[in-house]
Amino acid sequence: MFWGVNVLLASRSWPFARLLVPVIFGATLLILWQMIVVRFEISPVILPAPTDIAAAFMSNLPTLWVDFVQTIVRGALVGYVLGCGIAILAALAIDRSPFLQKGLLPVGNFIAALPIVGTAPILVMWYGFGPSSKVAVVVAMVFFPMLVNAVQGLKESDAIQRDLMHTYAASYWQTLLKLRLPTALPFLFNGLKICTTLALIGAIVAEFFGSPTVGMGFRIKIEVGRLAMDMVWAEIAVAALAGSGLYGLMALLERKLTFWHPSQRRG
């Protein structure tokens, strides 16, 4: 029935349909989930119903907020900004030397494919249980994907455009700011979007290896031990909201700043 409504909505091109269709689909999934749990009497230890999760979410708001600040704000966000910032600066440095580009890019690509999460236990050993070890893990995770994207992006301008800047007697910095950074933006945003999820994962997984008695990874570990699955799912909901929020913010910035790019066209 819901699907029928969706097919109908998708076939019309009403302005609000773009928003409504995914919302209806998501609501359908939640209702299905609730129905399955109630109908087959699935134990809450295995899969709690959405209503139970919402209840746990509402009754534990202070705890969730403290965990959120500890993990996302003090760990993931700080690491994200640091890691992406250093990577963009490194890309600018590499960009001036073709030799470094040839050497670093394959190595960078190789490292980007590695299970960097595996360095979490080591970094926790070095930097202790506090947020600084989480920041270190996040920086290690986001650095290489961002670097590869940024270097690719800086190559994006055409020789003819660079020659034009040259005929204007533009300095290196002027060319960088007025031509090469703007043309690199789509790639930079691609890197930034990929890194949002990586940053969250890094911060939460690092907490499994050692954390103070607060934080989302810590809470998940503890609540699994207590079989309080509704609380675990509430934490997951927070992580999903934070992840979607950060991703959405980047996508919004991208739309505002790279409105000229073909991928942003509305059909």
Add this chain to the structure above:
Amino acid sequence: MRRAAGAVLPILVVVGVIIAIWYAAAWNMNRHWTLDQAERRGVEITATELFTDTMWQERPRLPAPHQVAIELWNTTAGEAMFRERRGELRPNPRSLFFHAFQTLAPTMLGFVIGTLAGMALAIAIVHNRAMDMSVMPWAIASQTIPILAIAPIVIVVLNAVGLVGLVPKSLISAYLSFFPVVVGMVKGLRSPGAMDLDLLRTYSASRAQTFWKLRLPASVPFLFASLKVGIAAALVGTIVAELPTGARFGLGARLLTGSYYGQTIQIWSALFMAAICAAILVSLLGLAERSTLKRMGLDR
């Protein structure tokens, strides 16, 4: 030949610099321990003695590259893959190959499941507008959930239901590898231009024929690019899935036991083994990509 040398030299230089930095860092991080020990014994040590000691500690804060290399060699080539136990041949848990296999099997299974699911979903999305509008936003949203962080729970829950061993791990890697495939395939299936599609219309081709003869071949380059991302993600997924369950076998389990007992050399060798596996998998896909594209005449 000259071109190959021109490509390899910079890489070698960069790798050399990284190893040099690593040695310097190892010396710097392990120094305090050596100095402490010497102070406790009341011995003065020379700079040379200090340096050699930092390079050969039992449990260094950062093992030197050669220590990791030796550990890797000892646990792969230096250990038999099978050993005699109670009168039968069993896999030897001291061999890293055994742990690597324990990780690779669920990785491959999950990768295959994820790829097939991703392709099916992409085909549905391209051919059905309602699917496209309802599923695509959720596919993107599903990836913003740090699944890796909750992988442990999924495993624990599935264990409670009675699913153990290969399947739960491969579900995690399937979930991680399906998304890149969906995105890449949707892009690829939509890559034929209006002119190509019009040509097929003038041939009065059906939708199925258009799919088999135009859309699918056009999507192959995109598919391979996604597969490379997907397989790396699948491997990471399996390793993380091994972390919380107290798994005794697999590269993730090696990382965990290493961090419990402060066996830093073991942690680093497990990391490198994972890296080598990832590199081999990605380069195998690269080879498959090159030969496929060559046969299709798409090789540039």
